[in-house]
Amino acid sequence: MYAPGRRATSDDPESGIGDVGRPVTTVHEDERISRIMSLKGDRRISLCFPCRDEGETVGRLIAEARTRLVDHHRVLDELVVLDDNSTDDTAARAEAAGATVIPISRVHDWHGTGRGKGNALWASLVATQGDFIVWCDGDVTSFRANWILRLVEPLLVDDDLALVKAAYHRPEDLGGGGRTTELVARPLLSLFEPELARLDQPLAGEYAGRRHHLERIPFMQGWGAEVAMLIDLARRFGPDCITQADLGVRHHRHHPLRTLSIQAAEVTGSLLIRQGLHDHLEASTLIRDDGSEVTLNFDERPPVVSLARRS
Numbered sequence: 001m002y003a004p005g006r007r008a009t010s011d012d013p014e015s016g017i018g019d020v021g022r023p024v025t026t027v028h029e030d031e032r033i034s035r036i037m038s039l040k041g042d043r044r045i046s047l048c049f050p051c052r053d054e055g056e057t058v059g060r061l062i063a064e065a066r067t068r069l070v071d072h073h074r075v076l077d078e079l080v081v082l083d084d085n086s087t088d089d090t091a092a093r094a095e096a097a098g099a100t101v102i103p104i105s106r107v108h109d110w111h112g113t114g115r116g117k118g119n120a121l122w123a124s125l126v127a128t129q130g131d132f133i134v135w136c137d138g139d140v141t142s143f144r145a146n147w148i149l150r151l152v153e154p155l156l157v158d159d160d161l162a163l164v165k166a167a168y169h170r171p172e173d174l175g176g177g178g179r180t181t182e183l184v185a186r187p188l189l190s191l192f193e194p195e196l197a198r199l200d201q202p203l204a205g206e207y208a209g210r211r212h213h214l215e216r217i218p219f220m221q222g223w224g225a226e227v228a229m230l231i232d233l234a235r236r237f238g239p240d241c242i243t244q245a246d247l248g249v250r251h252h253r254h255h256p257l258r259t260l261s262i263q264a265a266e267v268t269g270s271l272l273i274r275q276g277l278h279d280h281l282e283a284s285t286l287i288r289d290d291g292s293e294v295t296l297n298f299d300e301r302p303p304v305v306s307l308a309r310r311s
Helices: 027-040 058-071 090-097 104-111 117-127 146-157 179-192 225-237 257-274 305-310
Strands: 045-051 078-083 100-103 132-135 163-169 207-210 242-249 285-287 293-295
Touching: 027 146, 045 058, 045 090, 045 117, 058 078, 058 090, 058 146, 078 090, 078 117, 090 100, 100 104, 100 117, 104 117, 117 132, 117 225, 132 146, 146 163, 146 207, 146 242, 163 225, 179 257, 225 242, 225 257, 257 285
Parallel strands: 045 078, 045 132, 078 100, 163 242
Antiparallel strands: 132 207, 163 207, 285 293
């Protein structure tokens, strides 16, 4: 059921973390875990953090997820960090906290080199085994393990759902979504894909998907991956295959505008490509105010199901 106009009621809308860094366990969460374990059966759930230089935050995220969803309750079957060529101690901290760390070079060795966030998402889909995969950004500072429960539960209940996007409040931003969402993604979706513009956070880095569906769409390799994923799933399986779950409040490290301008350009270009307007893109570079140029990433990875036919 596609319900972009409403969100499930949050049990703890502030979604904060206690002073000692561990969540307060509530009766609501224990009930949700029991329900999920009953619904899950022998199906597998993978949680993946695609990371590049997230050593400052990733260890705490992994520890939180592992304690609640692996050690206390076997909700997760895989807890993975896809390390996208980090130059800091991301891999060491993630491994120490209990994650399986997969260097992106391992996927590149088999399937050729790619680059960008979408390439990391695609690589994590290739490298994991779960029937459901939950993605979470590695720079979140307010992460709660119950986010994973809220994202994956609708997929376990409704076999027709392909994707559950996070809905949340971001105090750092003036709009309902982030700056790129409100200034770029939502206006463009409103013009070209209005049924998707109603999602609270179309560019959210936290979402859960069904492998069967995700393996049947291509992945844009750059920052346009999330918006292209929405469009591709809606067109192939119908907009009713996408819904959203309320995660409460999300805090993250704030990105400078110079970084966001690349993201905005790649989101714009990717959405126009999905409209068949390839010929109207006269360049694939972002021109800075000082005259310098940044190469934009509009490369794609093929549907994962096509890989087996190639081998």
